[in-house]
Amino acid sequence: MNTLPAADALVRRDLSHLWHPCTQMHDHQTVPMVPIARGDGAWLVGTDGRRYLDGISSWWTNLFGHANPRIAAALADQARTLEHVIFAGFTHEPAVALAEELVRVTPPGLDRVFYADNGSAAIEVALKMSFHYWLNQGHGEKTRFIALTGSYHGETLGALSVSDVALYRKTYAPLLLTPILAPSPDAYEAEPGESGAAVAQRRLGELRTLLEQHAHEVCAVIVEPLVQCAGGMRMYHPDYLAGLRALCDEFAVHFIADEIAVGFGRTGTLFACEQAGVSPDFMCLSKGLTGGFLPLSAVLTTTQVYDAFYAEYSAGKAFLHSHSYTGNPLACRVALETLAIFRDEPVLERNRVLSAHLAQRLDALRGHPHVADVRQTGMIAAVELVADKPRRTPFPPGDRRGLRVYLHGLTQGALLRPLGDVIYFMPPYVITTQEIDLLVDTAVDGIERAVAG
Numbered sequence: 001m002n003t004l005p006a007a008d009a010l011v012r013r014d015l016s017h018l019w020h021p022c023t024q025m026h027d028h029q030t031v032p033m034v035p036i037a038r039g040d041g042a043w044l045v046g047t048d049g050r051r052y053l054d055g056i057s058s059w060w061t062n063l064f065g066h067a068n069p070r071i072a073a074a075l076a077d078q079a080r081t082l083e084h085v086i087f088a089g090f091t092h093e094p095a096v097a098l099a100e101e102l103v104r105v106t107p108p109g110l111d112r113v114f115y116a117d118n119g120s121a122a123i124e125v126a127l128k129m130s131f132h133y134w135l136n137q138g139h140g141e142k143t144r145f146i147a148l149t150g151s152y153h154g155e156t157l158g159a160l161s162v163s164d165v166a167l168y169r170k171t172y173a174p175l176l177l178t179p180i181l182a183p184s185p186d187a188y189e190a191e192p193g194e195s196g197a198a199v200a201q202r203r204l205g206e207l208r209t210l211l212e213q214h215a216h217e218v219c220a221v222i223v224e225p226l227v228q229c230a231g232g233m234r235m236y237h238p239d240y241l242a243g244l245r246a247l248c249d250e251f252a253v254h255f256i257a258d259e260i261a262v263g264f265g266r267t268g269t270l271f272a273c274e275q276a277g278v279s280p281d282f283m284c285l286s287k288g289l290t291g292g293f294l295p296l297s298a299v300l301t302t303t304q305v306y307d308a309f310y311a312e313y314s315a316g317k318a319f320l321h322s323h324s325y326t327g328n329p330l331a332c333r334v335a336l337e338t339l340a341i342f343r344d345e346p347v348l349e350r351n352r353v354l355s356a357h358l359a360q361r362l363d364a365l366r367g368h369p370h371v372a373d374v375r376q377t378g379m380i381a382a383v384e385l386v387a388d389k390p391r392r393t394p395f396p397p398g399d400r401r402g403l404r405v406y407l408h409g410l411t412q413g414a415l416l417r418p419l420g421d422v423i424y425f426m427p428p429y430v431i432t433t434q435e436i437d438l439l440v441d442t443a444v445d446g447i448e449r450a451v452a453g
């Protein structure tokens with residue numbers, strides 16, 4: 001191939017009326033818009049027949065391949081049976097069965113399921129529920145949240161409030177709640193010679209200090225367990241989660257685990273929290289929940305939280321948060337089928353082989369003069385490009401080195417979409433080792449081009 005995809009009629013119609021997310025639309029004067037006709041396993045197929053290996057699972061959603069026949073069949077069957085029904089006062093089999101299955105597979109103690117329809121909405125639910133729990137307990141003074149530096153929890157106003165990625169937050173800051181930021185246990189920020197576990201302990205000490213000052217006004221600490229994804233695939237030691245659980249108990253604040261990106265096997269275990277043996281008070285799920293087919297999210301919480309809302313109507317304690325498409329049967333059915341695949345197939349075992357292969361292939365990049373770090377947690381791997389390796393000085397953001405890797409990928413039939421200058425791999429679980437080779441080879445060539453000149 002070696003060329004970029006050309007604009008066709010579909011692209012021209014798109015650019016006449018559409019406005020895309022996370023995009024300066026002016027970029028499309030030079031960056032191609034890629035028209036996709038269909039999906040095929042780990043591949044996307046363009047309207048011109050060009051194929052792109054989806055190295056990022058289409059924004060971390062896809063698990064078992066595009067147009068997965070098994071999930072597609074379940075969806076078609078559900079569409080002919082019940083497409084949607086109001087979820088207040090009414091219920092249906094897919095919603096109930098999915099709740100039962102989520103309670104079964106998530107860490108112990110998460111026995112209640114509240115549905116919403118995307119990741120950000122799940123975060124809004126968890127924040128409101130935590131606040132409202134404390135209010136119902138007579139602690140209306142608890143109105144704030146602790147979030148980690150470098151965190152990302154979505155882009156609606158509440159979710160963006162507890163996020164700390166400047167690109168998304170800075171412009172809208174005047175509209176947002178002010179969280180208390182605790183330093184991330186990010187292992188990339190280790191002192192020379194300091195282990196990931198030692199960073200976790202140091203950061204727990206700093207969190208303790210914050211809680212000593214602020215716990216009385218804090219509802220919850222919210223974190224992305226093990227990997228801060230949109231913040232640059234920064235990774236940390238599971239000990240931090242264990243310590244966080246203990247601190248939240250000691251200081252009477254909730255622990256919200258945002259497993260929207262890391263859930264469903266991404267980090268090597270079904271849920272990242274398992275690696276620390278902890279159960280949060282709230283767990284937010286979305287993205288892989290439907291195998292990448294439909295928007296759906298779920299917030300799991302404890303009986304203790306649920307009971308604080310359960311009272312006579314006149315007590316006015318009911319939780320209030322409703323979306324028209326709450327508990328959508330199509331989405332729930334597709335999620336059930338996704339979880340059935342985890343039951344029927346050795347998904348995590350297969351992923352261990354794939355992630356070991358990916359690790360072995362990426363190892364060669366460690367010595368690269370512009371690669372400051374190669375890191376991996378299960379099926380997420382990242383390569384951090386820098387201008388000056390010993391000092392870890394980033395390239396000027398205006399260089400847009402990562403964009404060069406993206407464009408090179410398009411010429412080679414690979415969808416790699418770096419976060420700034422962090423090149424990462426987060427493929428669907430149906431990828432093969434040969435396809436991983438193609439992704440890595442393309443990334444390595446792309447990196448050479450990106451760091452030159």
Ligand SMILES: *Cc1c(COP(=O)(O)O)cnc(C)c1O
Nearest residue numbers: 118119120152153154224260261
């Ligand atoms: C993607 C993401 C969200 C937001 O989910 P949307 O469905 O895009 O709103 C929240 N938290 C994390 C960790 C995410 O990666």
